Amino acid sequence: MSHANESVLVVEDDAALREALVDTLRAADLPALSAPDAPGALQLLQSEDIALVISDVQMPGPNGYQLLSSIKRLRPDLPVVLMTAFGTVTQAVAAMRAGATDYIVKPFDAQALIDMAKRQLALRVAPNEVIAADPESKRLIALARKIADNDATVLITGESGTGKEV
Amino acid sequence: MAASPLELIENRRSELQAAFLAFGAVSEQLSGAFDSLRAQVAQLRAELGEARAGKEHLAARLSALIAGLPGGVLVLDAGGSILECNPVAGELLGEPLIAQSFAAVLSRAAPGAGGVGEHTELRSGKFVNISRRDLQSGGEVVLLADVTEAHLMQVFLTRQQRLLTLGELAAGLAHQIRTPLAAALLYASQMTLPGRNLEDLARCAGKTAGSLKQLDKLVNDMLAFAHGGAAREAVSVSALLEQVAQWLRPALRHGVRLTIRTQAPDLTIRANAPSLVSAVLNLATNALQAATADLDLELLARRAPDGRAQIVVSDNGPGVPAHIRQRIFEPFFTTRARGNGIGLAIVKSVVEAHQGSVSLAEVPCGATFIIDLPAEDGA
Numbered sequence: 291m292s293h294a295n296e297s298v299l300v301v302e303d304d305a306a307l308r309e310a311l312v313d314t315l316r317a318a319d320l321p322a323l324s325a326p327d328a329p330g331a332l333q334l335l336q337s338e339d340i341a342l343v344i345s346d347v348q349m350p351g352p353n354g355y356q357l358l359s360s361i362k363r364l365r366p367d368l369p370v371v372l373m374t375a376f377g378t379v380t381q382a383v384a385a386m387r388a389g390a391t392d393y394i395v396k397p398f399d400a401q402a403l404i405d406m407a408k409r410q411l412a413l414r415v416a417p418n419e420v421i422a423a424d425p426e427s428k429r430l431i432a433l434a435r436k437i438a439d440n441d442a443t444v445l446i447t448g449e450s451g452t453g454k455e456v
Numbered sequence: 457m458a459a460s461p462l463e464l465i466e467n468r469r470s471e472l473q474a475a476f477l478a479f480g481a482v483s484e485q486l487s488g489a490f491d492s493l494r495a496q497v498a499q500l501r502a503e504l505g506e507a508r509a510g511k512e513h514l515a516a517r518l519s520a521l522i523a524g525l526p527g528g529v530l531v532l533d534a535g536g537s538i539l540e541c542n543p544v545a546g547e548l549l550g551e552p553l554i555a556q557s558f559a560a561v562l563s564r565a566a567p568g569a570g571g572v573g574e575h576t577e578l579r580s581g582k583f584v585n586i587s588r589r590d591l592q593s594g595g596e597v598v599l600l601a602d603v604t605e606a607h608l609m610q611v612f613l614t615r616q617q618r619l620l621t622l623g624e625l626a627a628g629l630a631h632q633i634r635t636p637l638a639a640a641l642l643y644a645s646q647m648t649l650p651g652r653n654l655e656d657l658a659r660c661a662g663k664t665a666g667s668l669k670q671l672d673k674l675v676n677d678m679l680a681f682a683h684g685g686a687a688r689e690a691v692s693v694s695a696l697l698e699q700v701a702q703w704l705r706p707a708l709r710h711g712v713r714l715t716i717r718t719q720a721p722d723l724t725i726r727a728n729a730p731s732l733v734s735a736v737l738n739l740a741t742n743a744l745q746a747a748t749a750d751l752d753l754e755l756l757a758r759r760a761p762d763g764r765a766q767i768v769v770s771d772n773g774p775g776v777p778a779h780i781r782q783r784i785f786e787p788f789f790t791t792r793a794r795g796n797g798i799g800l801a802i803v804k805s806v807v808e809a810h811q812g813s814v815s816l817a818e819v820p821c822g823a824t825f826i827i828d829l830p831a832e833d834g835a
Contacts, residue, residue, distance in 0.1 A: 306639045306670065314646055403642070
């Protein structure tokens with residue numbers, strides 16, 4: 291499956307920083323689109339082929355967490371990275387708890403942004419793509435992806451015969 | 457026939473006996489009356505004793521109560537000298553008190569205090585609330601309440617509030633600085649990415665410099681906010697508005713009508729013209745940015761009924777929503793995605809540095825800001 295046309299969507303209210311983020315991603319040959327706020331981001335999600343969302347937390351109108359939960363309803367498998375402010379561990383914890391795939395602390399340099407975006411996109415390009423349409427299944431797949439490169443112990447529960455064997 | 461001597465004696469004896477009997481009866485009555493009087497006297501005396509004891513008891517209770525009151529009590533005569541006081545008054549004001557003038561005692565115990573009012577600071581470091589009341593019998597009663605704890609609590613609370621405001625200010629400033637800083641860091645670090653050509657590098661350098669200039673402007677805005685301009689000179693208000701218009705005209709887009717009106721051509725103020733021009737320009741620019749359609753913008757110079765100078769910036773745009781009216785002059789308060797929330801705070805700071813005030817008028821349509829300044833000719 292090819293991802294050539296898929297873009298990274300940057301959501302940031304400050305125009306100068308938004309442009310800087312898009313420029314940086316494009317400098318690493320990553321196609322990037324941008325929106326100034328959550329409604330704009332959701333609109334682009336409907337019309338464009340988006341593979342990753344990188345969103346600011348603090349925005350006028352719906353904030354990053356609200357955008358995250360809207361995206362989780364629309365596309366549970368889409369990775370969302372939140373940009374949190376320096377020194378606010380609580381924001382980072384809240385971001386992960388709200389279902390963000392990862393977080394990146396502002397200010398960050400170009401390489402950190404590019405590495406993070408490439409890592410998220412690589413995780414997405416699985417050799418054996420699981421096909422699912424049901425939002426619940428997609429959520430399960432997204433969760434499985436999130437814990438796949440982690441060596442934490444996971445308890446899998448379910449009815450007998452549902453295929454819990456790993 | 458005359459009575460025999462024996463008969464006469466017998467007669468006299470019975471008369472005497474009757475007299476004795478009568479005397480005896482009267483004397484018995486008298487002694488009875490005396491006994492009853494004596495009993496009454498004893499009862500009255502007992503009652504009097506009781507009454508006196510009750511009164512003494514009441515007086516004793518009253519003085520014990522006053523002595524034990526947690527506040528200081530002083531009784532002054534008509535001339536303001538202290539007749540009586542309780543021990544707490546002595547502790548608070550220091551001895552001697554009796555026969556001293558209360559005014560003298562107070563200036564001794566609380567130097568620099570006005571006398572009556574809230575929270576008088578005493579030499580001992582304590583704070584008292586002094587209340588005085590005239591007595592019907594002449595003179596005054598003075599009550600000193602120790603409010604040291606309440607006063608310290610209030611001082612603590614005020615300091616906490618100031619710290620909180622400072623904290624909010626710092627948080628707002630940090631957010632304002634962080635955003636251009638994040639952009640500058642991204643562009644500067646992009647230059648070291650592999651495969652960059654000269655054109656890329658030049659663009660990144662330009663963008664880095666742009667973000668740094670934005671930071672510099674932020675610092676200048678903060679300084680302007682802190683100082684509000686310094687040097688003052690006599691300026692004609694209509695000339696000032698003309699300067700604003702010169703700056704404003706190139707920025708006018710299609711559909712905006714700008715009117716400059718002067719109701720008092722001779723009106724002058726003492727001002728730092730550049731900072732006041734930028735304050736008025738700030739209000740006018742806000743009007744332009746808030747408008748989504750055609751706009752009538754008017755700058756008016758007039759003399760208020762009290763003789764002060766007024767600059768009125770009014771428009772027929774969308775106006776200021778009621779729920780944010782109270783907050784628009786707060787530093788860092790903004791409703792714009794790209795606003796830094798400093799504009800109106802600077803306007804307020806500049807106007808106040810000119811001994812003036814700026815307010816948002818209550819108007820049915822659009823927004824009207826009134827800058828009120830002292831006029832040069834006195835008022």
